[in-house]
Amino acid sequence: MDIQKVGVIGCGLMGSGIAQTAAMSGFPTVVREVSQPLLDKGLASIEKSLSKFVEKETVTAEQKAQALARLRPTLSLDDFADCDLVIEAIVENLERKRELFAELDKKVKPGAIFASNTSSLSITEMMTATQRTPRFLGLHFFNPVPIMKLVEVVKTVVTDQSVVETGLDFGRRLGKTPVLTSDRGGFIVNRLLVPYLLDSIRALEEGVGSIEDIDNGMKLGCGHPMGPLTLADFVGLDTTYHIAEILYREYREQRFAPPPLIKRMVLAGMLGRKSGKGFYDYSDPKNPKPNRFLTSNR
Numbered sequence: 081m082d083i084q085k086v087g088v089i090g091c092g093l094m095g096s097g098i099a100q101t102a103a104m105s106g107f108p109t110v111v112r113e114v115s116q117p118l119l120d121k122g123l124a125s126i127e128k129s130l131s132k133f134v135e136k137e138t139v140t141a142e143q144k145a146q147a148l149a150r151l152r153p154t155l156s157l158d159d160f161a162d163c164d165l166v167i168e169a170i171v172e173n174l175e176r177k178r179e180l181f182a183e184l185d186k187k188v189k190p191g192a193i194f195a196s197n198t199s200s201l202s203i204t205e206m207m208t209a210t211q212r213t214p215r216f217l218g219l220h221f222f223n224p225v226p227i228m229k230l231v232e233v234v235k236t237v238v239t240d241q242s243v244v245e246t247g248l249d250f251g252r253r254l255g256k257t258p259v260l261t262s263d264r265g266g267f268i269v270n271r272l273l274v275p276y277l278l279d280s281i282r283a284l285e286e287g288v289g290s291i292e293d294i295d296n297g298m299k300l301g302c303g304h305p306m307g308p309l310t311l312a313d314f315v316g317l318d319t320t321y322h323i324a325e326i327l328y329r330e331y332r333e334q335r336f337a338p339p340p341l342i343k344r345m346v347l348a349g350m351l352g353r354k355s356g357k358g359f360y361d362y363s364d365p366k367n368p369k370p371n372r373f374l375t376s377n378r
């Protein structure tokens with residue numbers, strides 16, 4: 081199956097990265113948001129990321145212009161009718177995703193493949209909103225998408241083998257290494273990563289170490305590029321919390337249970353890097369400082 085035209089639904093943190101990567105890899109790419117300001121915001125982050133690559137001389141100014149020219153921003157789902165592959169990257173909410181896929185199923189040509197970038201929801205529960213269950217799979221990318229080399233290709237019990245092969249091949253055409261996994265909560269990476277992030281929060285709550293010492297412990301002791309509390313802020317504490325809730329419901333195991341502190345931080349609007357405060361305070365983004373509220377009032 082030859083993928084020529086790609087559609088991406090959602091142009092937030094992940095959708096903008098997926099659309100950018102597809103366009104950089106030569107695919108004409110339609111990308112949709114729910115409002116013009118959000119679409120403009122997503123396109124501005126694509127522009128910024130491409131400019132970083134140009135500064136680093138990994139991409140030429142001409143390649144940047146070509147990638148931008150391959151992008152077709154839209155507010156309408158009608159523009160996805162002739163896409164060969166549509167990748168959903170909207171908020172992590174099963175009902176919203178099912179509604180979207182049911183609507184897309186009516187508008188997009190029957191031969192097209194549908195994919196979700198969900199972190200933790202069941203691909204099977206999404207695909208049943210459509211009439212194309214054999215042509216439905218997960219394509220789970222990692223943040224920041226233009227840099228991270230992995231894509232998880234998620235097959236369900238009914239995904240057609242040719243669709244799985246097309247997903248793996250598409251990942252390679254984006255310059256990623258695909259890994260194949262089955263539709264179980266968290267797939268490979270989040271099943272292992274999320275309990276680790278949650279444990280770092282429990283360690284903080286129990287006074288095992290300070291925010292900086294927990295992060296430095298894992299960065300310098302294990303060679304991770306970011307400590308776990310920095311990484312939770314980077315993923316988004318709301319996203320991390322929602323993933324933990326979903327995995328806890330799936331497995332009913334304590335290791336997936338979100339610790340009380342993360343719930344309270346999310347309720348208080350401390351969502352990590354994107355809101356300016358999480359375990360760190362990003363008032364000076366180049367020099368984050370541990371969040372002083374947490375050092376005094378946990």
Ligand code: CAA
Nearest residue numbers: 129130132133136199221222223224226227270305306315
């Ligand atoms: N676009 C283009 N270039 C970018 C970029 C972007 N969006 N982000 C960073 N870069 C480039 C920078 O220009 C920089 O290049 P140079 O070093 O050549 O100047 C390089 O990437 C490194 O960037 P920074 O110096 O800004 O920052 P860093 O050294 O801390 O690296 C990082 C940033 C690549 C994000 C690194 O810290 C990292 O790998 N962190 C871990 C990320 C991770 O684990 N992601 C997975 C999260 S889990 C997930 O995504 C799944 C889920 O479902 C929740």
Ligand code: NAD
Nearest residue numbers: 090092093094095112113114169170171172198199223315
């Ligand atoms: P985000 O909040 O940054 O972006 C989601 C975007 O989708 C928002 O801009 C929203 O306006 C838009 N949206 C909502 N409904 C829409 C619709 N019907 N049509 C078009 N756009 C719509 O969230 P995100 O971090 O980019 O996460 C998106 C998905 O990717 C989630 O399923 C998440 O679990 C998954 N994911 C996130 C990460 C991460 O590190 N944040 C990593 C991998 C996968």
